[in-house]
Amino acid sequence: MKKPTESLRNRQKQQRREAILAAARALVTEIGYDAVTLEMIAERAELTKPTLYAYFENRDDLILAAYLRVLENSATTRADLEGISSPLARLSIIVRRVLEANFSDPDSMYAWPPNPIANHPLFVTELQTIRNDLESLVRQGQALGEIASDLDPAVAIQCYFSVAGNYLTLRRLIDGGVVDAPTLIEQLHRFILQSLQPPAARGTL
Amino acid sequence: MSKATKDGLRSRQRLARESAILDAARQILMESGFEAMTMELVADRAMITKPTLYAYFPNKLEIGVACMVRTVRRADGEALLAEEGLSPVDRWAVRVRMRLEDKFRSPEITVARPDEPIRTHPEFRQALNELTEHLASIVSDGRQAGEMDTGIASKVAAFVFISVVANVGFEQLIADGRTTTEDTLRTLTAQLTRGIQPRAHQHHNEETD
Numbered sequence: 001m002k003k004p005t006e007s008l009r010n011r012q013k014q015q016r017r018e019a020i021l022a023a024a025r026a027l028v029t030e031i032g033y034d035a036v037t038l039e040m041i042a043e044r045a046e047l048t049k050p051t052l053y054a055y056f057e058n059r060d061d062l063i064l065a066a067y068l069r070v071l072e073n074s075a076t077t078r079a080d081l082e083g084i085s086s087p088l089a090r091l092s093i094i095v096r097r098v099l100e101a102n103f104s105d106p107d108s109m110y111a112w113p114p115n116p117i118a119n120h121p122l123f124v125t126e127l128q129t130i131r132n133d134l135e136s137l138v139r140q141g142q143a144l145g146e147i148a149s150d151l152d153p154a155v156a157i158q159c160y161f162s163v164a165g166n167y168l169t170l171r172r173l174i175d176g177g178v179v180d181a182p183t184l185i186e187q188l189h190r191f192i193l194q195s196l197q198p199p200a201a202r203g204t205l
Numbered sequence: 206m207s208k209a210t211k212d213g214l215r216s217r218q219r220l221a222r223e224s225a226i227l228d229a230a231r232q233i234l235m236e237s238g239f240e241a242m243t244m245e246l247v248a249d250r251a252m253i254t255k256p257t258l259y260a261y262f263p264n265k266l267e268i269g270v271a272c273m274v275r276t277v278r279r280a281d282g283e284a285l286l287a288e289e290g291l292s293p294v295d296r297w298a299v300r301v302r303m304r305l306e307d308k309f310r311s312p313e314i315t316v317a318r319p320d321e322p323i324r325t326h327p328e329f330r331q332a333l334n335e336l337t338e339h340l341a342s343i344v345s346d347g348r349q350a351g352e353m354d355t356g357i358a359s360k361v362a363a364f365v366f367i368s369v370v371a372n373v374g375f376e377q378l379i380a381d382g383r384t385t386t387e388d389t390l391r392t393l394t395a396q397l398t399r400g401i402q403p404r405a406h407q408h409h410n411e412e413t414d
Contacts (some may be wrong), residue, residue, distance in 0.1 A: 018212050057258055089210060093258070116319075148395065148399070150391065150392070150395060151392045151395060151396065152384050152388040152389065152391070152392045154378055154383045154384045155375065155392040155393060156377065156387045156392055156396065158372070158374045158375055158378055159369060159393060159396050160373075161372070161374060162368050162369050162372035162375075163365055163368050163369065163373060166364075166371075166372070167369040169364060169367065169368060169371075170364055170368065172364075173358075173360060173361060173364055178358065178360045178361070179358055179360075179361060183358075184361065187356065187357045187358060187361045188361070188365070190356055190357055191357055191362070191365055191400040192400070194399055194400045194401070194402065195355070195395075195396035195397070195399055195400030196396070197399065199402075200331070202269065
């Protein structure tokens with residue numbers, strides 16, 4: 001009986017951590033980095049301040065963790081990629097994962113991190129690692145003819161970032177009733193994948 | 206000098222000064238954001254006195270909005286002329302090329318996503334809506350003509366276009382020497398046109414597993 005209980009507790013702990021990080025991102029987006037306090041995050045996540053301290057040492061660490069968590073969604077090392085060898089198929093899974101994290105849950109809203117986070121050495125290093133991994137997937141796809149050879153990998157990945165990360169603007173399409181969240185995710189995914197593929201592979205017109 | 210010539214000169218001077226004010230404001234917005242911007246800072250940067258600045262703009266919000274509206278509307282007239290008589294796909298391609306050339310060849314005009322009071326200002330929203338509607342109408346025509354992917358809503362395509370153009374990460378990549386202006390232009394033009402063209406068949410079946 002000991003093991004299942006432990007794993008249940010771990011899962012609860014994990015969920016609570018996610019809730020704290022989501023609350024922090026939402027608050028930073030709404031009122032700005034400087035204005036967010038630990039009290040506000042606790043209140044938003046419906047937890048007490050002491051509970052927050054069980055997870056994070058201080059406010060700055062917590063907010064940094066909240067944005068590092070977002071980068072994790074783009075990681076090329078996750079279990080869902082196991083056994084997938086095609087670089088384009090791997091990118092497809094990563095893009096879908098990121099779009100779903102960004103657009104399916106209205107509470108998970110966040111914008112590009114504020115400067116204190118964006119310039120933080122840990123964030124900069126982590127972002128660079130992810131960029132390098134994704135660019136290397138693009139290069140592998142180009143070598144196999146799955147991805148258009150005339151694209152600059154660094155620009156192609158930034159193009160994907162600019163779309164998948166433009167949460168606040170694209171969100172207006174959902175709020176304005178133009179499309180629902182699953183449709184938006186589907187269509188952005190379609191655009192990003194098609195924008196990477198060579199024209200010949202798509203047999204245009 | 207005739208009165209008409211003098212008036213013409215004066216209005217040209219006025220436009221030039223207004224443009225210099227917006228250039229100054231743009232630099233401040235990019236460096237320190239809207240909150241930190243003040244009328245003093247703008248006047249200093251534009252090398253004019255504060256009273257002169259007030260003769261052009263009543264407050265910093267109006268400056269910020271004018272600055273962003275200028276960015277959104279830039280190259281519109283030229284693009285409209287160039288689009289005349291073309292098929293939807295070519296009209297889209299013209300828009301993409303002109304916007305991107307403007308963005309990367311005139312970096313002094315690019316402004317990052319605006320801060321809150323500007324972002325929700327009716328004048329800025331209207332400029333953005335006009336651009337969105339125009340882009341969406343091109344895609345809508347293209348879908349009807351079978352030239353563009355019916356799997357992507359025309360407004361979604363328009364928002365994707367705007368998301369790419371508004372992103373300043375590309376300028377950062379160029380500044381960091383990770384790519385060149387030419388490679389960025391070529392790649393984004395290809396991506397923004399291919400991304401909304403119909404695909405005949407799926408080549409990556411693993412993705413649906």
